[in-house]
Amino acid sequence: MVPISLLLPADSPRLGGMDENHIQRLIEAESELPAILVHRATMQIIDGMHRLRAATLKGRRTLAVTFFDGTREEAFIRAVEENIAHGLPLPLADRKAAAQRILAGRPELSDRAIAARTGLSAKTVATVRRRSPGEPPRVNTRIGADGRRYPQDTTRGRLLASQMVSAHPETPLRKIARDAGVSLGTAHDVRRRVLRGDPPLTDTEALGTTAPPAPETPAHHPGPAPHRRRAPGGAPCPGEARDRVAVLRTLTRDPSLRNTESGRELLRWLHTQAILDSDWPTRISSVPAHCADAVAELARSCSDIWQQIANELEQARTR
Numbered sequence: 001m002v003p004i005s006l007l008l009p010a011d012s013p014r015l016g017g018m019d020e021n022h023i024q025r026l027i028e029a030e031s032e033l034p035a036i037l038v039h040r041a042t043m044q045i046i047d048g049m050h051r052l053r054a055a056t057l058k059g060r061r062t063l064a065v066t067f068f069d070g071t072r073e074e075a076f077i078r079a080v081e082e083n084i085a086h087g088l089p090l091p092l093a094d095r096k097a098a099a100q101r102i103l104a105g106r107p108e109l110s111d112r113a114i115a116a117r118t119g120l121s122a123k124t125v126a127t128v129r130r131r132s133p134g135e136p137p138r139v140n141t142r143i144g145a146d147g148r149r150y151p152q153d154t155t156r157g158r159l160l161a162s163q164m165v166s167a168h169p170e171t172p173l174r175k176i177a178r179d180a181g182v183s184l185g186t187a188h189d190v191r192r193r194v195l196r197g198d199p200p201l202t203d204t205e206a207l208g209t210t211a212p213p214a215p216e217t218p219a220h221h222p223g224p225a226p227h228r229r230r231a232p233g234g235a236p237c238p239g240e241a242r243d244r245v246a247v248l249r250t251l252t253r254d255p256s257l258r259n260t261e262s263g264r265e266l267l268r269w270l271h272t273q274a275i276l277d278s279d280w281p282t283r284i285s286s287v288p289a290h291c292a293d294a295v296a297e298l299a300r301s302c303s304d305i306w307q308q309i310a311n312e313l314e315q316a317r318t319r
Contacts, residue, residue, distance in 0.1 A: 011076055
């Protein structure tokens with residue numbers, strides 16, 4: 001029981017304020033009203049302003065309280081959840097406004113996660129997200145309704161998974177999902193595609209815009225290949241790695257490759273051969289010292305072959 005004088009007004013999702021008719025119904029109720037929910041750190045009411053008003057009009061000086069421990073942002077989300085779960089229904093306009101406010105503070109929450117908290121459909125939340133004013137914050141992952149993080153752009157994960165499946169088709173799906181950073185369902189879809197002979201990227205991902213567009217192909221100029229910028233330790237710079245993903249995307253959605261058997265075979269080969277981001281430092285750290293020379297020689301040989309491929313293709317363009 002807490003003195004009413006210590007309680008502060010709610011940061012309520014109800015934009016229209018309190019409903020006097022509902023307050024009157026609470027005053028006339030004979031049964032004891034449920035405890036109100038209060039943010040312990042601020043003594044601000046999270047859920048129960050109508051009950052507080054009814055108790056005050058009935059001359060009560062104390063009120064049963066359940067305390068909530070969390071941030072102000074979490075307290076607001078809890079207020080929305082409470083208001084859609086019981087008592088006076090929260091109007092649609094208020095639920096949309098609440099979704100917009102939650103998106104502003106927690107853009108990493110998925111549409112379904114916000115929908116579950118606001119009583120809206122995921123489609124409606126997606127519409128609210130698109131129409132929110134200002135530049136939406138860029139997030140690489142979203143937190144689903146189950147509390148787990150899911151990548152926004154699964155292109156890199158799908159490419160890594162496809163390489164694992166091609167090298168070791170018997171690898172358990174859970175290991176592929178864990179090592180490639182994708183969901184179990186995505187790992188299953190990639191393995192199905194690879195074993196069927198299709199590229200690992202879906203049509204949506206191949207046409208996606210989350211990665212930077214592929215750079216325009218420069219005019220051919222004879223001479224040595226330009227020096228590639230490298231990050232400390234010899235790893236590719238992030239921009240260079242993103243360009244490779246973008247080029248793979250562009251090739252994957254090219255009809256002349258997608259719609260012919262030879263083109264699809266080329267795409268499968270390219271997807272399994274591409275080395276992405278800085279994965280290779282992790283790989284070489286597992287090379288035993290007595291195998292280092294052999295692996296280095298294999299890397300040089302592959303590098304020579306790729307350089308020969310590049311030269312052949314460039315010369316073919318000038319013929």
